[in-house]
Amino acid sequence: MVVTGMEVLAPGGVGTDNFWSLLSEGRTATRGITFFDPAQFRSRVAAEIDFDPYAHGLTPQEVRRMDRAAQFAVVAARGAVADSGLDTDTLDPYRIGVTIGSAVGATMSLDEDYRVVSDAGRLDLVDHTYADPFFYNYFVPSSFATEVARLVGAQGPSSVVSAGCTSGLDSVGYAVELIREGTADVMVAGATDAPISPITMACFDAIKATTPRHDDPEHASRPFDDTRNGFVLGEGTAVFVLEELESARRRGARIYAEIAGYATRSNAYHMTGLRPDGAEMAEAITVALDEARMNPTAIDYINAHGSGTKQNDRHETAAFKRSLGEHAYRTPVSSIKSMVGHSLGAIGSIEIAASILAIQHDVVPPTANLHTPDPQCDLDYVPLNAREQIVDAVLTVGSGFGGFQSAMVLAQPERNAA
Structure with a gap:
């Protein structure tokens, strides 16, 4: 697709x-x-x-x-x-x-x-x-x-x-x-x-x-x-x-990206609260990667939910570590909400667009306003400035009130070409 x-x-x-x-x-x-x-x-x-x-x-x-x-x-x-x-x-x-x-x-x-x-x-x-x-x-x-x-x-x-x-x-x-x-x-x-x-x-x-x-x-x-x-x-x-x-x-269409994998899970826990271990988001990520037939090491960039609340940022940091293992420490992560805010239900699609454009341009957008990293958020969050690098596959995730946790993998379509 x-x-x-x-x-x-x-x-x-x-x-x-x-x-x-x-x-x-x-x-x-x-x-x-x-x-x-x-x-x-x-x-x-x-x-x-x-x-x-x-x-x-x-x-x-x-x-x-x-x-x-x-x-x-x-x-x-x-x-x-x-x-x-x-x-x-x-x-x-x-x-x-x-x-x-x-x-x-x-x-x-x-x-x-x-x-x-x-x-x-x-x-x-x-x-x-x-x-x-x-x-x-x-x-x-x-x-x-x-x-x-x-x-x-x-x-x-x-x-x-x-x-x-x-x-x-x-x-x-x-x-x-x-x-x-x-x-x-x-x-x-x-x-x-x-x-x-x-x-x-x-x-x-x-x-x-x-x-x-x-x-x-x-x-x-x-x-x-x-x-x-x-x-x-x-x-x-x-x-x-x-x-x-x-x-x-x-039909000779321009192809922006393949939607290689998708999954959603619920934490069945709390209307607004999140489990600190990030287990449900990690499960959604793992299932999305399985659907894409990709190993965690294939992910070049993570477009985080990154809302800017301590509970969320720490929760998804734990989820990335749980699902990607050691590769999480080698993978750039950023939140575009630092620049365009949190548009609630719309932001997941806006972040899909950002992920596709990162693939198109081989550029990882930054996390703006990140000057003093939270010690409990110890991954590479691409502070302040965009980073040029090869981006063939992106993981984008979302977290919502009600316990919803979703993940999608986007990739260069040539990855699966014969």
Whole structure:
């Protein structure tokens, strides 16, 4: 299964080229929140996208109908299909499918509409007559997949995968399985989230998961650094066109990377807590490597979840050691959340894009803001500056509330060429 098209909308610049420029230069896109007045919140920083839907071809009716996260997904899907060179009008629509991941759905629109129907929270019994006519679309995240399916003319399987912060990995993994089992020939897959809203900030404030370092927003996201104190909320999307390798070769498509292996596991332990030994993530990594028929020593780079919380960073460090053994100490690891923040369900797909681009350019993106390594995180986290090296295979992982642990292996397709 291979990626033949992709598009990324991420903090720091819309478009895959802008995204890679940010990562390879080690720049950060975190800043003080501008979407609303954050004065009442403990954490007041985020990684926002400067996004004008009209400039990206959306009509006034589409903007009115779609939540910001859905707008992201449609713009990215259009770009990914164009990038793939596929003419979807010439394909059997029943053989084209869509999977979109999202952790929190249409949060921004729901937040805004609740404020209206409750008269800014003053009404215990809300007045539904003030609701947006598209309020129902915001309640059902499946509307994201509907919008993308409508755009590309997909009449095959269409769904939203919502598994917390692993949604972006799991939606692509599910799409691969649908092609493999013969249900679809082409899948448009990825994830989107636009969660920077008062309700989301309040929720993460309550559990002290986000950083209070609002006096230095550019350097607030510090995965694996001993001075880290929480993650920076972000937003964005990445969408891919997936198809079978030989089919892509027959039509002369550009092949970005092979999705060689994928697995997901649950820790069945705690809604937000993680076992310190990283056993479940290590199991997902091992199964993904087995599916890819690769030894741990074949991994050239690990794109970490790297949220910037002490619990997560130490948990996945343990998982890398448990699954890769001594090779973990020889493998560069980095977290792009240090630059683009944590966009919840979308980040897994955005990190897949970063992994593919690392393979394409033979460059490992850095972990920005890593000046004082946590002694308990003792691997090679590529601090501050990108590193040029051969990258033929990448392991990317995700960890989500609810105990979800997912892993994917991406590789140069020539690795399995005859």
